[in-house]
Amino acid sequence: MKQLTARPFAKAAAFMAAGALAVFGLSACSGGSEEPAAEGGDEAASKTYEIVADNAFAPFEFLAEGSDGEYIGVDMDILAAIAEDQGFEYTVDNCGWDAAIGNLNTGQADGMIAGMSITEERQENYDFSDPYYEGGQIMIVKGDSSIASYEDLAGQTVAVKTGTQSAAFANSIAEEYGFTVVTYDDSPAVYAAVTGGIDAAGFEDYAVISYQIENQDLDLKMVGDQQQITPYGFAVLKGSNPELIEMFNAGLANITESGELAEIFAKYGIEI
Ligand code: GLN
Secondary structure (H helix, E strand, O other): OOOOOOOOOOOOOOOOOOOOOOOOOOOOOOOOOOOOOOOOOOHHHHOEEEEEEOOEEOOOEEEOOOOOOOEEOHHHHHHHHHHHHHOOEEEEEOOOHHHHHHHHHOOOOOEEEOOOEOOHHHHOOEEEOOOOEEEEEEEEEEOOOOOOOHHHHOOOEEEEEOOOHHHHHHHHHHHHHOOEEEEEOOHHHHHHHHHOOOOOEEEEEHHHHHHHHHHHOOOEEEEEEEEEEEEEOOEEEOOOOHHHHHHHHHHHHHHHHHOHHHHHHHHOOOOO
16 A cells, blocks of 8 residues: 555544534635835834634634634644744734635735645745644544445545645545545535545544544544644745744744643643
8 A cells, every 4th residue: 555654643632621612614815905015124023914824624723612703723822822922913814724825825915824734845835934733634434434444445535625635645545546536625524525425535634633523523433544744834925924934933942942832732632
């Protein structure tokens, strides 16, 4: 079987006492506002950075139930902690993975945080921060499915989210195992396609699907090992906002050192 080295990642353990957490909640990216150019001086001190993020990718970013539109999650907390540490202002638009990438690519957003894997291919277009997490993708099937390996996918359809590492992995093995890849706009659509029996399987980031299965009572189970274990990072469009990457890295080092980063992951039940 053509598989990249996989190793189990620390299991997302603790059950969130807060009860069921909503993962739905879609919004469109608002697009960039015209930022007045900083007139010399300390640009970082005067600029409000526009950050885009995924919207249904718990525990990294998701709409807290009953929160009236407030997005919470590991990425949201890391960004807040780093901005406070480094003293910069920002806004976050949780517009979803695909829209966020679009806004980053066109320069309408200054930076993106979305449980984004730092891949060689992406490094051609984006500058990434130092890693703040590491994880891979895993196959998911409906709870009562008899699919137990990639071999069982022959002739079936497999659900993934557009433009993700899950899509890249599924595409890389589709021919070998004889299945067809079907893309969806967001993670909840992938889960619904699999629980609804529309597609025989799907792929999703391990930390995210573990969290979903534990906290959302989804009728899904994981099959096999994690693939493509890769660091996650904060991204800017290549060559843009170098000071933002510098501040992110400096702040990340500080919150790692202080223990705040570990506290953030622990809050969402992820061991690092
Ligand atoms: N880590 C995965 C990737 O970078 C998925 C990210 C996401 O769906 N938000 O492709």
